[in-house]
Amino acid sequence: MVVYSFFIFDRHCECIYIRQWLNNVSSATQPLSRPVTASSAATVATSVAEKPSSGNRLSMAEQAKLVFGVIFSLRNMVKKLCGPEDSFLCYRTGHYKLHYYETLSSLRFVMLTDIRTESLKSSLHQIYVNLYVEYVVKNPLSPVEHAGGEGVNNELFELGIDSFVRTID
Amino acid sequence: MSSTSRARLGEEVWKLRTDKINAELVTLTYGSVVAQLCKDLDGDYVEVNKQLDKMGYNIGLRLIEDFLAKSNMQQKCANFRDTADVISKVGFKMFLNITPTIANWSSDNKQFSLLFDENPLADFVELPDDGKAQSELWYSNMLCGVIRGALEMVQMSVDAHFVSDVLRGNDTTEMRINLIRYIEDEMPQDDE
Amino acid sequence: MASTPGIPVIAIIGKQNNPIYIYNSRLPLPSTSLTTSLDLHLLLHSTLDVFEARLPQKTADQDFGLLFAIDERLAAYGWMTNTGVKFVVIVDQGFNSSSALSTRGGGLGGAIREADLKPVFKSIHTEYIKLISNPFYDHESKEMVKSKKFSAALEKIAETGIPGVY
Numbered sequence: 044m045v046v047y048s049f050f051i052f053d054r055h056c057e058c059i060y061i062r063q064w065l066n067n068v069s070s071a072t073q074p075l076s077r078p079v080t081a082s083s084a085a086t087v088a089t090s091v092a093e094k095p096s097s098g099n100r101l102s103m104a105e106q107a108k109l110v111f112g113v114i115f116s117l118r119n120m121v122k123k124l125c126g127p128e129d130s131f132l133c134y135r136t137g138h139y140k141l142h143y144y145e146t147l148s149s150l151r152f153v154m155l156t157d158i159r160t161e162s163l164k165s166s167l168h169q170i171y172v173n174l175y176v177e178y179v180v181k182n183p184l185s186p187v188e189h190a191g192g193e194g195v196n197n198e199l200f201e202l203g204i205d206s207f208v209r210t211i212d
Numbered sequence: 213m214s215s216t217s218r219a220r221l222g223e224e225v226w227k228l229r230t231d232k233i234n235a236e237l238v239t240l241t242y243g244s245v246v247a248q249l250c251k252d253l254d255g256d257y258v259e260v261n262k263q264l265d266k267m268g269y270n271i272g273l274r275l276i277e278d279f280l281a282k283s284n285m286q287q288k289c290a291n292f293r294d295t296a297d298v299i300s301k302v303g304f305k306m307f308l309n310i311t312p313t314i315a316n317w318s319s320d321n322k323q324f325s326l327l328f329d330e331n332p333l334a335d336f337v338e339l340p341d342d343g344k345a346q347s348e349l350w351y352s353n354m355l356c357g358v359i360r361g362a363l364e365m366v367q368m369s370v371d372a373h374f375v376s377d378v379l380r381g382n383d384t385t386e387m388r389i390n391l392i393r394y395i396e397d398e399m400p401q402d403d404e
Numbered sequence: 405m406a407s408t409p410g411i412p413v414i415a416i417i418g419k420q421n422n423p424i425y426i427y428n429s430r431l432p433l434p435s436t437s438l439t440t441s442l443d444l445h446l447l448l449h450s451t452l453d454v455f456e457a458r459l460p461q462k463t464a465d466q467d468f469g470l471l472f473a474i475d476e477r478l479a480a481y482g483w484m485t486n487t488g489v490k491f492v493v494i495v496d497q498g499f500n501s502s503s504a505l506s507t508r509g510g511g512l513g514g515a516i517r518e519a520d521l522k523p524v525f526k527s528i529h530t531e532y533i534k535l536i537s538n539p540f541y542d543h544e545s546k547e548m549v550k551s552k553k554f555s556a557a558l559e560k561i562a563e564t565g566i567p568g569v570y
Contacts, residue, residue, distance in 0.1 A: 054365070056400040111400060127288065147280050147288060148365045149397070172281040180277040187273045236537070243539025250540075336537035338553055 046208045047139060047155040050107055051175070051195065054149035056115070058107040059189040060196065062204060110153055114143050132164055144168055150175070166211055174203040213287075215297055221283060222305030229282045230306060235332055242333045246351060250340070257348035264350075268357020276362040279303060288366070292391050293317075295368065296324050299359065299389075308332050312387075325375070328352075328385040339379050346381070350374040356387060367395040410496040411524065411562040412478075415448050416532060416549075419488035423448070425549040427558045451480055451492050459484075467525070469518040481518070483525040491528050493521060495566065520566050531557040 051060040101109070114131070121131040133142045140160055144152045144167035152167040178200040179185055185194030213221075245267075249260045283302050289295040296314050304310050304326075312326040333352050339345040350356075356372040363370045369392040376382035416424040428444060454471040468482035471492070483491040495516060535541060535554045 054398060056398050115400060146277075147285060148276055149367070150277075176277050176281040180274050187270065240537060240539070243537075247539040336534050336539075338538050338540065338551055340540045341550060 044160045044211060045157040046211060047157070048106075049155075049204065049208075050110055050151075050153040052107075052111055052114075052151040052153070053189060055188070056111060057190065058104070058111065059192045061103050061107055061192075063103065064208065110141075110155075111151075114141070114151065114153060118143070118145065132162060142167060144171070146171055160211075163211070166207075170204065170207060174200055174207065178203060213294075215301070218297055218301040219305075219311070222302040222311070225282050225302065225306045226309055235335075239332060239335045242354070243337065250345075250349070255342065255344060257345060261348075261350050261353045264353040265357035265360070268354035268359075269361040270357075271354070272358040272361020272363075273365055275307070275358060276365040279306065279362065282306065292321055292324075292368075295363070296326075296389070300326060303362075316388075322391040324389055326387045326389065328387070331378075331385055334377075334379055334385075337379055350377060351379050352377070352385070359387075359389060364395070367397075369393050369395055410565050411493055412496050413444065413492075413494035414528060414558050414562055415492040415494075416528075417448065417452065417490040417492065421452050422546055423548060424489070425554065425558070427555065427562060429559075429562055447474065447480070447494075448492055451482060452490070455482060455484060455490055467518065467522065479516075481521050481525075483521075483529075485529065485532075489532065491525055491532075493524060493528075495521070516566065524561065524566060527561050528558070531561070 046064055048061070048063040050058060050062075053059050117134065118131045121129060130145065131143055133140060135141075135158055138158070140156050140158050142154045142156065142160075142163040144164055146152075150171065152171060154163055154167060156163070175195075178197060179189075179195050182194070182197065185197065189195050246260070246264065249263055250257070253259045253263070279302075283306065285298070285302075289298060300312050300314050304312055310328065310330055310332065312328045314324055315327055316325040317323070331352055333355070337351060339349060339351065350373075353374065356374065359372045360370055371390045371392060373388055374386065375388050376384055376386045378385050410429075412429045414427040416426075418424045423445070426444070426448070428441070451471045455468060458468055466483055466485060468484055471480040471482045473479040474494070477497050479495050479497070481493045481495060483493075485491075497516065531554060534557075535549065535551055536543070538551070541551075
């Protein structure tokens with residue numbers, strides 16, 4: 044199983060964390076190399092990365108916007124079709140699979156993986172419980188609102204995500 | 213989720229998933245904060261209440277995440293009565309090991325009271341005898357802010373305030389919580 | 405049989421020998437030498453000398469035992485915490501106690517053994533800890549304590565007397 048990228052969106056619909064592990068699908072056979080981390084969407088706007096499923100060159104910030112657009116619409120559609128009891132978990136295309144988890148506090152966790160991956164709902168929940176709450180929320184020095192990703196990008200969280208993704212593999 | 217299973221959930225989280233800390237340490241820490249505020253603000257108790265509420269609000273914004281993570285609640289409360297039940301049986305149980313009684317519902321189900329039989333923050337406390345504190349200071353006002361902040365993060369805008377306190381010589385300690393409105397999902401900004 | 409020995413006076417004295425709180429149930433006490441509150445203050449003041457004199461011999465033990473007998477009925481007992489706060493309890497032994505108390509070291513001869521007072525001092529100590537745990541308690545204040553809670557608690561201790569004697 045291969046994890047391509049990981050996003051967190053806050054309740055203001057802003058992307059507060061981006062992490063990418065592989066630059067494109069063709070390198071999927073290589074071991075995880077050169078992780079690219081975005082501390083804020085603005086600072087990486089210049090760095091160029093490729094969306095796994097497409098040949099178009101998109102900046103990570105733009106990619107995040109696209110991802111959010113998709114999950115936001117899908118989530119609302121699922122809610123409308125099946126009522127508030129049901130929730131949007133994942134979707135799959137020919138090239139990748141998108142996993143979605145939303146907390147009651149309107150934090151949204153999104154992970155893009157290859158298509159063979161099983162449901163990551165509980166994994167995303169674990170990331171929230173064991174990494175986000177422990178290292179970001181409980182860090183008294185980090186702000187409550189993470190405008191531009193400030194505060195999420197701390198070393199422990201980073202390392203945690205890294206080793207967590209390795210255990211999913 | 214029924215009321216009794218919530219009580220069980222609160223009990224379980226308290227027993228298994230909560231790190232414990234010495235009660236006197238908490239009481240004395242909170243006490244020092246309040247006493248120092250009273251000193252710094254020169255006995256302006258109305259302002260002290262405000263500051264406590266503000267501190268609580270900032271705690272609440274974070275505490276809700278810890279609450280959701282530990283209690284593992286995945287479903288939104290169906291109505292405000294459920295919310296009240298969760299606050300008392302899971303929230304207060306988990307963080308302070310108390311279960312305040314829910315009472316005095318308004319007819320539109322938007323206001324209720326929490327009655328505190330015990331209040332770990334206020335052990336040992338006797339309000340200063342300066343003629344003002346007894347009528348102006350809400351000693352545990354931080355709790356109001358915590359509830360306001362926490363509920364805001366789960367899309368409920370509420371107003372919380374104390375209406376009576378045993379420290380003031382009242383028979384009960386009562387906090388009134390009033391639902392102002394449910395907050396809608398925020399829409400992404402249009403950037404085109 | 406006499407009733408439980410009463411405790412007419414409990415005094416708390418601070419580290420700097422400043423009076424923190426003095427409880428007295430009924431002045432004048434049934435004694436010739438203690439009639440006014442000034443007498444009481446003088447008497448408590450003199451207990452400080454006994455504390456001072458015995459201090460070198462005391463280490464971890466907080467019980468100072470019988471400080472001195474005031475007359476046939478009244479005797480003063482003392483206790484000092486590790487932080488230098490002193491508790492003085494004046495015990496009224498009633499009419500039929502032996503008069504052995506009037507001689508120095510009479511604690512053994514009296515009906516009350518020093519150990520009997522331990523629970524009393526313990527509960528005073530507990531109440532004192534509660535008092536100073538109040539966040540609004542001013543540790544630097546040179547004034548006497550006015551806490552109603554504390555007064556009520558000490559009154560209760562005094563009324564309970566010394567259980568288990570007789």
